[in-house]
Amino acid sequence: METKTSVSSLVPVIGVDKDKCVNCHMCIAVCPVKYCIDGQGEKVAINHDLCIACGTCVRACKQKARTILDDLDALLAALAAGEKVVAIAAPAIVSSFPGTWRNFMGWLKRLGVSAFFDVGFGAELTVKSYLRHIKENSPKLVIAQPCPAIVSYVEIYRPELIGRLAPADSPMLHTVKLIKEYWPQWSGHKVMVISPCAAKKREFQETGLGDFNVTFTALAALMEKRAVDLSKEQAVDFENPPAERGVIFSSPGGLLRTALREVPGIASVARKIEGPELVYPYLDKLADSVEKGINPLLVDCLNCEYGCNAGPGTLNLEKSPDEFENAIESRRAEAERRYARRPGSDKAAARKLGKVLDKYWRPGLYARGYVDRSANYRLVMPTKAQFIELYDSLLKAKPEDHLNCASCGYKSCEGMAIAVFNGLNKVENCHLYRQKVIEKEKALILDSSTRLHKEIEGATGAINHIRSTLSELGMASESQFVALQESSAAIEEMTATLGSASGLASGKRDQVDRLATAVRGGENDMTATVDAIRRVSQGVTGISEMTAV
Secondary structure, three states, X not given: OOEEEOOXXXXXXXXXXXXXXXXXXXXXXXXXXXXXXXXOOOOOEEOOOOOOOOXXXXXXXXXXXEEXXXXXXXXXHHHHOOOOEEEEEOOOHHHHOOOOHHHHHHHHHHHOOOOEEEHHHHHHHHHHHHHHHHHHXXXXXXXXXXXXXXXXXXXXXXXXXXXXXXXXXXXXXXXXXXXXXXXXXXXXOEEEEEEOOOOHHHHHHHHOOOOEEEEHHHHHHHHHHOOOOHHHOOOOOOOOOOOOHXXXXXXXXXXHHHHHHHOOXXXXXXXXXXXXXXXXXXXXXXXXXXXXXXXXXXXXXXXXXXXXXXXXXXXXXXXXXXXXXXXXXXXXXXXXXXXXXXOOOHHHHHHHHHHHHHXXXXXXXXXXXXXXXXHHOOOOOOOHHHHHHHHHHOOOOOHHHXXXXXXXXXXXXXXXXXXXHOOOOOHHHOHHHHHHHHHHHHHHHHHHHHHHXXXXXXXXXXXXXXXXXXXXXXXXXXXXXXXXXXXXHHHHHHHHHHHHHHHHHHHHHHHHHHHXXXXXXXXXXXXXXXXXXXXXXXXXXXXXXXXXO
């Protein structure tokens, strides 16, 4: 199996709606790799080169701020432009559209899709490729790789396991190669994948196969927008031969149940494991198991807890597994009846199906290589001294301060410290840090309140003193007021006395004025008399002079 080393950027498959994100860190809490998310800003951001595209955050985000970046718009544009497109449908189509999945494909055909192929048949080819590899190469360990999220996890975070991945294509890629190799009339068409998964787009990018990854949820939204009634659409079936047990590949353990038809004892050397809480910690320790010689031969693993039937791109996230599994099992029963005369006759079914598969399988056609992307993972681990500084900054100076409460999303105080050290989070997002800061601020407020209370008490005493002083002043003012009243009465009496004196004085003044007037009149008369005497004198002088003449 060929392994390449690459640090090239991975195509984004998970988006963040900044308007809806409330930075609650639920996405960090459920993310199996944590450090692909930057939580230090007001809104979270994704490092797509570290994201394994599992879609767990899409399912967990109650704000609907996480979305799958699928190719619906590109598909519709291609169909509108007249491009030729065929579709491959994941087995989960039956669980998302129970009873109407053929009508669903009929609606897509009306949109312009030329033909449809069953990935369940590709799963039958995948099992054949796996078993041939085990038989011919006797590997110590084979990690099943139908799930592209698990492939990305191994390529980025567990490169020591790359050589353990099955060197064969996934069921979807088996189906794409099947079309291009055995159906020449459609070999040049672009391929639409009707998918339950966000991560399939990564698989297409790495292998160069597949063109449009379109989820069931995106197509259901389009149907709702266009008011499509599937009961009125023509039922369409697949072009490839029917699958048998491969139709349950979307369910947990589907690979093992299919392989049991060919190798009845394979379950004793295999492990079935799924769900992000289990599968990734298991893969972290798998290399140690190989070294100790205690590993299983085949690991049938899936990211999603209920398999692809409840993938992030399906319509089953709110349903009981009993409901959507029922549709899958009903199809399985129908498929088994087609290949066996009686239920449980695996040998007859294996022989009949084997003849069909031999027509569409040849050595090397479905081989797959992988890429070592571990260089993308550049997380720096703090030294012991740096950890001490980090814990001090997080206000975790004592062992009892390490609550490991997981409110930050990392499930441990060490994980949070590593995130802060690498600039992927900030101390304010630590629950204990916020609690201690609040307690400190509360203590400051309490101290300030105490001091303020004392100051108020002092001010109240001063006010009471002032009030007492004012009271004394009021009493003194009343005494002064009485004295003033008495003074006022005396003044009024003096005023009256002065008024009488003023009247007498005014009378005397009038008499004086009359006397002065009389005097002035006498003076005027005297002046007139003097003037008359002067004129008489002048007249007498004139007579004397005349007499002299």
